[in-house]
Amino acid sequence: MQTGSPQETEALAADLAARLQPGDVVTVSGELGTGKTTFVRGACAALGVREQVTSPTYTIGHRYHGQHAAVSHLDLYRFQGVSAAEWGDLEPYFDDAIAFVEWPEAGTGVLPPPRYAVELKHVAEDSREVRITEC
Ligand code: ADP
Ligand code: MG
DSSP: OEESSHHHHHHHHHHHHTTOOTTOEEEEEOSTTSSHHHHHHHHHHHTTOOSOOOOOTTSSEEEEEOSSSEEEEEEOTTOSSOOHHHHHHHHHHHTTEEEEEESGGGGTTTSOOOSEEEEEEEEETTEEEEEEEEO
16 A cells, blocks of 8 residues: 555554554554654554654653553664563553554564554655555
8 A cells, every 4th residue: 555645654554543452563664764653653643642652762662541542652773682671671561552663673572473564665755655464
């Protein structure tokens, strides 16, 4: 599926959000600037998160209050892998929450298995290829 604006990517994310429940993990992959955080922002808005959703690149993550469920947003950009000690810090984000994980590669095999995998690719200035796979 191709989107032609950040708003269209947010709308796709809102469609996916309607299918999620606490405990679900959604990985969001793609190069820098492809729209991972934009996608998560759209999903959070649809889930009733009122706080501003910003990139957690310099923190492990954020945990927000959605209307019906907690919503977590993690970014593993700076991780090489996830050690047992690091998993101790990450685990609370997944506990009874819908969790979105940017740069999930470092957490493969350690994070709970995802329910959906979202992959974003740069097509042109304002267009992106967005692929959503049910895992
Ligand atoms: P990432 O988290 O992947 O690094 P961001 O969501 O932070 O990416 O940034 C994506 C940038 O690309 C934003 O400036 C956004 O406005 C812009 N953009 C342009 N077109 C699109 C689109 N179709 N979908 C998502 N973002 C887009
Ligand atoms: Mg980002």
